[in-house]
Amino acid sequence: MKKLMFVLFLLPVLLLGCQSGDAQPKNEDGKVEVVTTIAQIGDVVKNVGGEHVNVESLMGPGTDPHLYKPVSSDIEKMDQAEVIFYNxxxxxxxxxxxxxxxxxxxxxxxxxxxxxxxxxxxxxxNPEIYDPHVWFDIEMWKYAVDEVTKGLIEYDPDNKETYEKNAEAYKKELDELNAYAKKRIEEIPEQSRVLVTAHDAFHYFGKAYGLEVKGLQGLSTESEYGLNDIERIINTLTERDVKAVFVESSVSDRSINAVVEGAKKQGHEVNIGGELYSDAMGPKDTEEGTYIGMFRHNIDTIVEALK
Structure with missing residues (x-):
């Protein structure tokens, strides 16, 4: 009897200990806690997950994911997350x-x-590695939307219908954005459809919309560039009579300024056509802080500078 009474006394303590461990819901409001690396993925999760998710992206405006090193708070956030999405x-x-x-x-x-x-x-x-910048081709990015949808459904099947409905609505918006982009690019004379940026993040973008893309650095900003690369870009600008080059929000403008100065010395006037969002989006709570707003900003900036 004494043993039984001791067990009955101890049981609530044991149950309390279980609840304070991994089995405890991460969020009292019942939402799925999601962590993403880049904000582009975070925006997809917000659109697909809607009211059923809380989303935090580790890499904010101006952050270069190629060079990003996680800090202890990032590891903690991923430890506390229920689902993680990365590129x-x-x-x-x-x-x-x-x-x-x-x-x-x-x-x-x-x-x-x-x-x-x-x-x-x-x-x-490096032929063994694929170009990771898939968000610059909307048709490719829709596969990422499907992957996010699949991941949320696998973790939270009770809201499957909502996730699928939100995903379809979001992909329709992406189709409208794609049509807008193609129509606007037509405003640029064919000879001037050359996009010059600091690194080659826009390769898929160029293929999708008929632009020749020239980057001083390779697919990663870890790549080096030299005088030969600058000379190569300047020759293209001169031959094609291109009047604008672009800086990127997450990459130093030093290399592009070198191109502008080098072209000027050779008698070819080139301007900075504007700032594009490549590996990072704009500030939170702005149009450019959403995938659609970021993409539209890039299209409008490129067209206005090159047409």
Whole structure:
């Protein structure tokens, strides 16, 4: 009897201990706690998950994911998350070991790796690696939307119908954006459809909309550039009579300024056509802080400068 009474006394304490461990819901409001790396993916999760998710993106405006190194607070956020979405294809190269660890603990999805291989292009400097910048081709990015939808449904099947409905509505918006982009690009004379940026983040963008893309650096900002690269870009600008080049919000403008100055010395006047969002989006709570707003900003900036 004494043993029974002791067990009955101890039972609530044991139950309380269980509730304070991993089995406890991460969020009292019942929403799924999601962490993403780049904000582009975070915006997809917000659109698909709607009221059923809380989303936090580790990399904010002006952040270069190629060079980003996670800090202790990032590891803590991923530890506390219920689902993690990242790009993959070595975009977040400094975080690969972290993702391997997280995959053993919780659902962790590389959304860009859902794009069929036949749609992907290899890095010219490293043929074993694919170009990770899939968000610049809307048709490719819709595969990322599907991967996010799949991941949320697998973790939270009770809201499957809502996630699927939100995803379809969002992809319709993306189709409208795609049509808008194609129509606006037609305003640029064919000879001037050359997009010059600091690094080659816009390769898929160029293929999708008929622009020749020239980047001083390769697919990653870890790549080096030299005088030969600057000279190569200047020759293209002169031959094609291109009047504008572009800086990127997440990359130093030093290399592009070198191109502008070099072209000027050779008698070819080139201006900075504006700032494009490449690996990072705009500030939170702005149009450019959404995927659609960011993409539209890039289209309008490029067209106005080159047409």
């Amino acid at each position: 993959g294809h070595h975009l977040e190269g400094q975080m690969n070991s972290v993702f391997k660890k997280m995959k053993k603990q919780k659902p962790t999805y590389p959304v860009a790796e859902a794009v069929p291989e036949e749609m992907m292009d290899a890095d010219p400097e």
